[in-house]
Amino acid sequence: MARRSSGKGSAGRILLQHRALAAAARRVDRISSLPDDLLHLVLRRLDTRSALGTGVLSRRWAHLPRELDALDLRLADMLPPRYHRWVHLYNDACSKGTLRHAVRLQIVHSIRRYERRAMRAFASSTVTSFLEGPRRNVKKLRLEFVVTGNTGCVNAFVAEAMDAWGVEDLEVVAKSTFTRRDGIHLFPSHGLCEQPRVSCLRSLKLGGCTLPSLHEYSRLSVLILKGIPKSTPAAAYEGIFTLCLQLQTLHLISCGCCTSRGVSLTVVVDSPSSQIRELVVDKCEFFRKLVLKALPCLESVASIQSRVSFESTSSFPCLIQRNLTMGFAVGLLGVDWRLELELDDMFFDCTPGIRSLVIRFTGPERWIAPSTSPSEFLPNLRRLLVADVPSSWDVTWPRLLLEMAPNLEILHIHIDVVHGVPADEDIPWSSARDRELRPLPRLKEFVVAGFEGTARQIYLVKLVVRACTAALRLVAMFRNGHVRYRGHWDWEMVTPREHYSWSDEQKSSVLEQIKCGVPASSATAPVVQVVLG
Template identity: 40%
Template sequence: MAKLRRLVRGPRTVREDRLSALSDDLILLIVSRLDTRTALSTAVLSRRWAHIPRELPVLDFKVSDILPPEYDRTIDLRERELPREMALFYGLMAWCEIRSTKAFTDGITNVLATDGIARRRVRTLRLEFFCKTDGGFVDRLIAAAVGAWGVSDLEVVVRPALSCHHDDGYAPPYLFPHDLLDDSGRSRLCSLTLGNCTLPPLHTYEALATLVLQDVAASTPVAVYERLFNDCKRLEVLHLKSCGCPEEEFEHLVVDAPGSAIRELLVEECAFSHITLHAAPMLARLACLGRTTMISFGSVPSLTHVNLTFWDSEKPYEFLRNPPAATTSLVLRFTGPTRWVLPRHLTTPFRGLKRLLVANLPSHWDVSWPRVLLFSAPLLEAMHIHVAQYSGEEPGEEIGWWDRRKLRHRHMKELVMIGFASTPRQMLLVKDALSVCRHSLRRLTLLRDGHVRYSGLWDWEMVARQPECPWRADDEIAVRRLIKSASKQLVDVILG
């Protein structure tokens, strides 16, 4: 830093401080492009630069930004059962964690010791530290940030230290300093993320609009999660990630909150095997990723976007027994080891569904199964299907269907299928879609290879790749003959 100052200021005989001559807006622009630790270090460059970091709206103190590259590389080797010398492995990990934790605590101490701390203004504070970190420093920082700095967006995530696993000791969650926050501080928080932390009485955080809970202890009763829907009156976004609950409570989450304002709900890799949405009048977006195998819908009149992704060993069943009528966009992804779906006709149709994605459909299934959804969604406009690569397993049971000549679909405009291999059941799916949507289908895309590009949880794009095995002449002739015989209204046909 001293060398940099000499280079910028020029010879010692010249006393002009060019760094101090920069405008506040330019200094703030430079500092805002740096990470938090570097931005705070610029105070040594010039007297005027010392007060600029106090104006940063976002502060990030993350131990992952301090960890050396060897840490992640060694973790990767450990997952591949290397190195075999466990003492060496844990010794290296402990050294990395101790060094990074010291740098983390030193940074917080320096911030708290800065003169004029009460004049600092911060909108967002993000903290990430190891479970063995002295919580006193973090407690003081959180209290100062929420109380004096005006932080309204707080994120506290505790990483498990590998040394805890080595000692086979229990690493308790971080005790969130709820008692250090006064009523005005609690009422100021609009967004709160807690990872591996004890849960404060969240109903006292009156302005809370976004809440993210992750790695919550398995001893947490299901009732704690259920109360969030009724107690947090202004809550609009709720994300539950890797949240546990006692096994004796049947792992059943019931949402019955007619007064809830929650519009977005994400349940990812949680212990809930069954979710029942009795009443959630404002819920518009639902994403359920992971272990949940049963979802029951009650009064969800605003639910327009649904993402259901299954990857556990259990078989998802009854997940569409009573689909919500307001749903316009549906994503179904099957990425688990069994990759199974119950071939059952829907008792209640998707009356408002317009966009549908069925992704990671195993090639050994009867891939004509999405016909169930096609014929149960009278307003469907776009149907996208992604068939996974050949798994080598035996073909599954074929799914029968009623006479398609009695069915007519008047809104279907686009059918895209990635992983098309001209198998009999795939040809049946295309034939049925062309026949039933004879007067509405305008675009048919059949691709040998490609992938789904996701934009968030509820939007996607079908992306083509140059296939390793191009179309055989007889396959292309058969498909084009099928298209010509089934529909004459197609404007665009793409075979790639």
């Protein structure tokens, strides 16, 4: 017996009639007659919860969720709207400082209760849907949850997915409960699964977990570790390099390595048989440093707010791309703005094959001091980006790099106008500045974003342009503009659609000064484009 809502008046009936007519107009169920492979193309575009849910539509759909080849299971899907309202309330009140301590504790308590309850649901429905459910052929599995007492099922699930399903691509992300930072998910001591040697695992990403033993996964080629606890010994990290010899990509993000007293440790990478091609060390502030001794296949390396050094006697013949992002912003800000990074500390002599180089300044290490023995360290460098240079700092220092890179083709410089130090004090660079640059016979493109037309900026542009020859095609200076990164080693300069409105006087003065250094056009060398925007 259907209950009728008493509030439904004539408007509701008209709507129903309308819907019935519309439905009659297309009575055919077109979607259910599509072949399975097309329905899977549709389901793959839905979140896992919605895709699983289509199983109840009709018998036609019942088997489709069992065939999903990717599952993305997040605790967030289990958290009710009330949870999010509490979190919002808490954050809002904290930012305004209007909450009494006792009330704040009470809210945190409720929020954590929601998390625990959702985690129980996560555990029980994981068991009924997947551990006790039909055997699946899932290739990609992602689990994201909060560390509570209920996470034992995660380990059982991971083992099942790897041993029985043959998962190739696994991501396990453990988070701390609300406002805490210390939640770490523990894997069993014997490892992730029962039969690592026959595992299909190719890609593994772990977040907020202990580091399991990985050397038996003979197909593992991509490993991304995030938030591995500080208590992890240096040998565990070193073992990844020396024991997981099939790895090609390794990212260490916010990982730590300290003694029990909190003294950070050095990790030494010495693996002459390693196949690692890509190494990213990102915000690993709790590594004292990572010393690279031997990684013969290394092609790309990025050190982002982390200390990575190359052993001076070693060589990295395959290394062609490098990203060097400096900045240990926390706590150091304002302590020593003139912190110098010796050119020698950039280890260019170990990496002469570099073709593409990104240098970013996001912290106090904004300075590069000349090396004691300048030489042609970067003979193969083709693309150079120097980014986030504070506007008050002497922008002419990249000449140091230009001196070392006679074959440069593309030079991009980005001056950070927004986040730069207030320009109450212009900070000069001590190196000799009246000397001309060595010729840059292959330089094609020179772009400066964040160009304000200061004397020093014009000086730099003139200096570079004078060193150019017939290869030069474009010199562009944009007041507004920024860098868009495509991964760690590739980028493009984004220039605004609408140009800055320079006054006629400024414009002609800047252009005149620069154009006089531009190589003359001839039959073989087309006209050089000079843009001020």
